[in-house]
Amino acid sequence: MDKQKVIYTKALAEYTKNPSKVFKKNGHIERDFYEDESLKLQYELVKLQKWIIDNNKRLLVIFEGMDTAGKSSTIKEFNAYLNPREARSVALPKPNSKELGQWYFQRHLKQIPNAGEIVFFDRSWYNRAGIEQIFGFCTQEQHDHFYKQVNGVEEMLVDDGILFFKFYLNISKETQENRIKDRENDPLKSWKLSELDYKSMERYHDYEILRDKMFRISGTEHAPWCELDANDKKRARLNAIRYLLLNIPYEGKDEKIVPGVDEKIVKLHNKGRYNGKCNHLA
Numbered sequence: 069m070d071k072q073k074v075i076y077t078k079a080l081a082e083y084t085k086n087p088s089k090v091f092k093k094n095g096h097i098e099r100d101f102y103e104d105e106s107l108k109l110q111y112e113l114v115k116l117q118k119w120i121i122d123n124n125k126r127l128l129v130i131f132e133g134m135d136t137a138g139k140s141s142t143i144k145e146f147n148a149y150l151n152p153r154e155a156r157s158v159a160l161p162k163p164n165s166k167e168l169g170q171w172y173f174q175r176h177l178k179q180i181p182n183a184g185e186i187v188f189f190d191r192s193w194y195n196r197a198g199i200e201q202i203f204g205f206c207t208q209e210q211h212d213h214f215y216k217q218v219n220g221v222e223e224m225l226v227d228d229g230i231l232f233f234k235f236y237l238n239i240s241k242e243t244q245e246n247r248i249k250d251r252e253n254d255p256l257k258s259w260k261l262s263e264l265d266y267k268s269m270e271r272y273h274d275y276e277i278l279r280d281k282m283f284r285i286s287g288t289e290h291a292p293w294c295e296l297d298a299n300d301k302k303r304a305r306l307n308a309i310r311y312l313l314l315n316i317p318y319e320g321k322d323e324k325i326v327p328g329v330d331e332k333i334v335k336l337h338n339k340g341r342y343n344g345k346c347n348h349l350a
Contacts, residue, residue, distance in 0.1 A: 069231055072292050072315045074336040077328030081105050082303075095300070102302040108325050109309045110149045117150050117186060119318035124183035126230045129312070130192045133237030134275055135268045136247035138301040142237065143188045145305045146312075150186065159190035172196065172214060173221055180230065193218065197282045202274050203267070215285055219342040222291040231316060232291055235308055236279070237298035241272045287337030290344070295335040307333040 081104075082090055082097065090101050120127055129146070131139040143157050158179045167175050173193055181187040196214040200206040206214075225232050239247075248269060251257040268275065287293040294311050298304035311334060313326045 069316060071289055072233070072294075072336070072338070074294075074311070074334060075314060075328035076331040076334075079327045080330060082330065097300060097303050099302075102306070105306055106145065106302075106309075109306065109313070112313050112322060112325055113146065113309065114149055115320045116313060116316060116318045117155065119320075120186060120231075121151075121154055121184040126181040126183060127186040127316075128181055128189070128225065128230050128232050129187070130189045130194070130232075130234045131237065132191060132194050132198075132235070133298065134239060134244060134272070135265045136244050136251070137237035137239045137298050138304065139190050139237055141301060142235075142298075142305050142308055143190055146188060146309065154184055155186040155188075157188045157190055172210070173217070177221075180225065193221075194282065194286075197286070198275060198278045199264075199268070201278060202271050203264075218286050219288055219291070219340065220344060222286070222288070223342070223344040226290045233312055233315075234291060234293050235311075236283075236293055236295045237304060238279075238295055239298050241269075243299045244269055244272065283337040283340075285340050288340040288342045289338050290342075292336055292338035295337060297333045303330070303333055 078084075081101070085101070090097055092098055119125070131143060133139050140159075147155055147157065160175060160179070163170075163175060176189070176193045179187060179189070193214075196206055196211060197218075201208075201211045222232065248261070248265060251261050283293050283295070294308070296304040296308055307329045310326055310329045313321065314328065
């Protein structure tokens with residue numbers, strides 16, 4: 069796979085259809101429009117999975133973002149019509165006593181995809197870049213050491229042929245507060261709330277600082293960060309799928325369905341400096 073790229077275009081349904089059929093008064097997209105566009109992309113995802121299985125490819129997709137940003141629902145959207153035998157979601161619990169004595173990346177790398185498989189990470193090793201640092205779950209030395217290693221780890225994954233994508237779902241403080249309130253008032257969502265969610269909301273600015281540090285250091289050419297404005301979850305999901313499909317040369321791709329992404333939603337971070345060796349060993 070070539071280095072990931074971003075192609076911004078207005079040749080998207082959001083801009084070619086009647087705005088009254090696309091957008092609500094608050095600027096978010098209408099459900100009917102979203103479901104129509106999502107279904108078109110689902111057909112492309114099924115094609116992609118067939119290509120991955122037929123060609124023994126491996127696809128690893130990481131989702132990061134602040135609490136309530138929509139990571140789980142976005143993964144659910146990706147997985148909606150995929151063959152579950154060859155596509156799985158990984159959301160690791162906090163490490164146990166044995167795992168705490170291992171190399172930090174070890175338990176995550178056990179989950180990387182086999183040939184013909186797609187794996188989605190609902191949070192990843194980047195916990196050490198954000199939440200662990202904010203709440204003291206790791207030392208400063210461990211945080212710094214993570215950044216000494218992460219770009220090399222990711223280069224090895226890509227060098228070994230893994231199709232590797234990193235998405236960050238970004239939301240405003242106001243959106244996060246509203247979604248927390250929504251969970252408080254909805255019994256079907258109350259299980260999603262924890263004391264840490266409220267503490268995270270109070271530390272929103274600290275998360276912003278560490279997020280930007282993460283983009284700056286680990287957003288490399290071989291493993292860039294695709295940042296998505298997720299204040300409108302549905303619009304973010306459509307563009308996440310578009311970005312993924314755009315950057316994989318699977319067979320039967322309908323270029324009309326995947327002409328590019330929305331510049332208002334997608335931003336690529338790939339300027340991180342890293343002088344690795346994997347591609348020069350031969």
